[in-house]
Amino acid sequence: MASAPRVRFAPSPTGYLHIGGARTALFNYLYARRFGGTFVLRIEDTDLERSTPESLKAILDGLKWLDIDWDEGPDKGGPYPPYFQTQRLDTYRQHAEQLIAAGKAYRCYCTQEEIRERRALAEKENRAYKYEGTCRERTDAPEGRPYVVRLKMPSQEGSVSFDDLVLGKITKEYSDLDDWVMLRGDGIPLYNFGCVIDDHLMDITLVARGQEHVNSTFPQLMLYQALGWQPPQFAHLPLILGPDREKLSKRKHKEADVMLHKANGILPEALLNFVIRLGWSHGNDEIISRQQMIEWFDFKDVGTTSGVWNPDKLLWLNQQYLKTLPSSDIAGRLAPFLAEKGHPLPAGDRRLEAFVLAFRERARTLEEMAAMAVPYLKQGVTLDEKAAAKHLTADSLKLVQQVRDEVATLPEWSVAGLDAVIKAVSERAGVGMGKVAQPIRVAVTGNTVSPGIGETLLLMGKEEALRRLDAALARG
RNA sequence: GUCCCCGUCGUCUAGAGGCCCAGGACGCUGGCCUUUCAAGCCGGUAACACGGGUUCGAAUCCCGUCGGGGACACCA
Numbered sequence: 001m002a003s004a005p006r007v008r009f010a011p012s013p014t015g016y017l018h019i020g021g022a023r024t025a026l027f028n029y030l031y032a033r034r035f036g037g038t039f040v041l042r043i044e045d046t047d048l049e050r051s052t053p054e055s056l057k058a059i060l061d062g063l064k065w066l067d068i069d070w071d072e073g074p075d076k077g078g079p080y081p082p083y084f085q086t087q088r089l090d091t092y093r094q095h096a097e098q099l100i101a102a103g104k105a106y107r108c109y110c111t112q113e114e115i116r117e118r119r120a121l122a123e124k125e126n127r128a129y130k131y132e133g134t135c136r137e138r139t140d141a142p143e144g145r146p147y148v149v150r151l152k153m154p155s156q157e158g159s160v161s162f163d164d165l166v167l168g169k170i171t172k173e174y175s176d177l178d179d180w181v182m183l184r185g186d187g188i189p190l191y192n193f194g195c196v197i198d199d200h201l202m203d204i205t206l207v208a209r210g211q212e213h214v215n216s217t218f219p220q221l222m223l224y225q226a227l228g229w230q231p232p233q234f235a236h237l238p239l240i241l242g243p244d245r246e247k248l249s250k251r252k253h254k255e256a257d258v259m260l261h262k263a264n265g266i267l268p269e270a271l272l273n274f275v276i277r278l279g280w281s282h283g284n285d286e287i288i289s290r291q292q293m294i295e296w297f298d299f300k301d302v303g304t305t306s307g308v309w310n311p312d313k314l315l316w317l318n319q320q321y322l323k324t325l326p327s328s329d330i331a332g333r334l335a336p337f338l339a340e341k342g343h344p345l346p347a348g349d350r351r352l353e354a355f356v357l358a359f360r361e362r363a364r365t366l367e368e369m370a371a372m373a374v375p376y377l378k379q380g381v382t383l384d385e386k387a388a389a390k391h392l393t394a395d396s397l398k399l400v401q402q403v404r405d406e407v408a409t410l411p412e413w414s415v416a417g418l419d420a421v422i423k424a425v426s427e428r429a430g431v432g433m434g435k436v437a438q439p440i441r442v443a444v445t446g447n448t449v450s451p452g453i454g455e456t457l458l459l460m461g462k463e464e465a466l467r468r469l470d471a472a473l474a475r476g
Numbered sequence: 477g478u479c480c481c482c483g484u485c486g487u488c489u490a491g492a493g494g495c496c497c498a499g500g501a502c503g504c505u506g507g508c509c510u511u512u513c514a515a516g517c518c519g520g521u522a523a524c525a526c527g528g529g530u531u532c533g534a535a536u537c538c539c540g541u542c543g544g545g546g547a548c549a550c551c552a
Contacts, residue, residue, distance in 0.1 A: 012552050047551055112550060119549085128478040128548060148550055167481065176479055176548095184550040191552045215480055215547040238482085239546070247546070274488095277501090281489055284500040303489080306545060310487050313502040323515080361515040422511075437511035449513040 005037035005205045009070070010195065012044040013055035015250055017062030017258045019309075020210055020240050023275045027237065028208050029068045030297035037205075041073030042198060043084045046188050051086075062258045066268045067290075080202040085194045092189040095197055095227070096149045096182055104226040105182065107147040108135040130178035149183040151193075151223055160221045164214070165206075165235035165299040172218040180219050192216055196223045199232055208235040208299060211306075212247065235299040238279040239306040248309060255309055265337060265367030269325070270318035278307035287320055315364040322363065327356045330366075337370035343377040351376075351459075358451045358459055376459045381446040381468050383475075388442060392472055396439040399425055403440055404469040413462045419454035443472035 009025040011017070032039035041063075045051040060074060072078025082088060099105035108131075115131070122129035136152065154174050161171035182193035189197070199207060214236045224231040242253040250256050261271050273288055280303065282288065282296045322330060331352035338345055338352075345352055355373040363369035375381065383392075392400075406421045426436040437453040444465055450456045457465050 010552090014552075044552065050551075108550095115550085123477090126477045130548095146550095170480070172480075181550055186550080188550085190550070195552085210546095211481065212546055213552090216552090218480090236481085241545080245544070277488060279488090284490060286488095286501050305482055305489095307489090308487060310502065313488065316502055319515090359514095362513065419511090426511085433511040435511085441512065447512095451513080453511060 003205070005032060005035050006040060006203050007032050007037060007206050007208060008040040008042050008199070008202065008204050010042040010044050010198075010209075011059050012047055012050075013052060013059060014047060014050040015055055016058045018248070018250060019256050019258055019275065020248055021059075022062065022066060022068075022258050022271075023240065023278065024209060024237060025063060025068050026066070026272060026276060026293075027235075027280070027297065027299070027302070029070075030293050031206070031208070031299065032071070033294045034297055038071045039069075040078070040080070040202060040204070041070035041076075041083065042202070043074060044191065044194065046085050046191070046194055048086075048188065058259070065262055066258070066272060085189070085198065088194070088198065089187060089189075091201070092183065092194060092197055093187060096189075096193075099151065099182075099226060100149065102226075103152075105149050105151045106136060106138065106179075107141065108150045108179075108181070109138070109142060109145050109147045110134055131180070133179055136179065146185040148181045148185055150179040151182055151219070151226060153177045153179055153222060160218050160225075162217060162221060162231065162234055165208075165233060166238075166302045166304060167211075167214070167236055170214060170217075172215075177218060177222065182223070192219050193223065196220050196227075196229075200224070200227070200229050204232050206233040206235060206299075208237060211236045211239050235302065238303055240275075240278055241306050241308045243309060245308060247306075253309070255311070261314075263367075265365030265369070266314065266318050267321045267325070267333070267366070270314065270321045273321070274314045274317050278309075279303050279305075287317070319360070319364045322356075322360045322366075322369070327353050327360070330356045330360065334366050334369055334373075337366045338373060338377070341370055341374050343374060345377075354459055358455055362451070375445060376461075379464065379467075380471070381444070383442065383446045383472070384448075387446070387448045388472075388475075391439045391442040391448070392475065396435065397473060399429055399431075399436050400439050400443055400469060401473055402428075403436065404466065404473065407457070407469075408466060413458060415452070415454035415458050417454075418457045419452070422453055439472075440469070444468045 007028040009021070009028050011021055029039050031037065043056060045056070056074070063070070070076060072080065073083045096105060100107065118132070119129040131150065135150070156174070158174045159171050160174070161169055163169050180192060181190055183189055217234060221231055240248045242248050242255070244252075246252070248256045254260060258271070262268070269290075276288065276293060277286065280297070280301055282301065285292070288296075332347065334352055334356060335345060335347065355369065355376070359369045359372045363372055402425045403421055406425065407418060410417050410421065422433060422436050422440065426433045429435070438448065440453055441450050441456060442448060444456060444460055451459070460468070
């Protein structure tokens, strides 16, 4: 492969961006970036029933959110247009005609009902259905009757094989193949046909796709052969499995939806990092930057075994990114989650970054972080009765009173100053800092869990903090 | 059912014949730190599916068994 690689991601716009699709897109993208190649996005919208513009938009939005950008395709154009299969119908028809003229394909007039019946029969008799070639040698061309175009498989013994970049050599006997349909009655191509024609015409050098496609590679190879074309290289990626160990599917697994993770407060960096480690590895590296991905990725390091979705690890990774990405960056991403909870803060509001700093070691998602921040944005607080009973005793309220008085006179409402007061009060009382900090924490947050006490008070703001302390004091 | 692929800790994986009585990560778990919760640090738990070969030597090669998944459309 002397020239720069051309790879593609070819989704069908029949739903949102699937997590498996996202990984396939990522692998293709990384390969193109690493080897100075081109990443093509082609839309396989030949399923007229199910393809929708909304789905197309959802897929494009998903890729953009993940920051996987394509070099050629929708919104971009490129030297091999069009990039939508429904706009390439003439091309498919021409190739089909050419194959028919060469005697390598034929018109089949069997009706769908007939085929369906025969298939049902085969199923009943527990054998695999193969089209029996009824129209294979047919020479007449009944006027006005609809037909599909089938590719002729060799009648002799033999086999096709290819060298998969991840699976190695795979072979299939001709006898296991049948004369498959390339063109429907309405002239719309089927997947195996459109895919081959386009991959070739778009000069795709390497096709990387999910392992569910290995079996369709054989009929495709037969088409390359019939056309006298050189097939591209293939790399079949291991599947991503749900918790039930079945292929992650939109119907059964909600986590298959890329954008659901966005809504859950997962960062795209973390999602990609998680997903790349499903089936690919670089030694013991776990946290891998985009730059490293590009530097290291190769299909030869892709594994052969399917991987099970592991939400715990995704969450862990997400927190790693929450902790290490610039806090100002995270702050901007946190805002929509707060707005969602009824607390829209203006962009650049200093509290946003303060929340990030306070909660990124405690929250695993932006969603959790926002939930943690809400009590600091509301007025007033509801005390957890158990916590109050334990920590807001008559004795401890005396300490709370001292803290309240001293803190109110502080020239500056800062972590250092606030912590100093807590420390001073506890020393004076001859008790550990916990004896003072916990009652304050409960008074101010309603509960026993929060960031450091100085930080908590700071986040609360002087006015609201004093108000809550007074409320707790009034209680006793 | 037929065909195809796969089989290392619960999960993701490192491992390309001796460096492995198998390493890392998540999870779980013990401890340290500590004003709570986290985070962090130190430690523990747990796997080469099974049976035959090949070899001085196998997680690594071969065969079989079992197990899992995928594909069998005028869907992609």
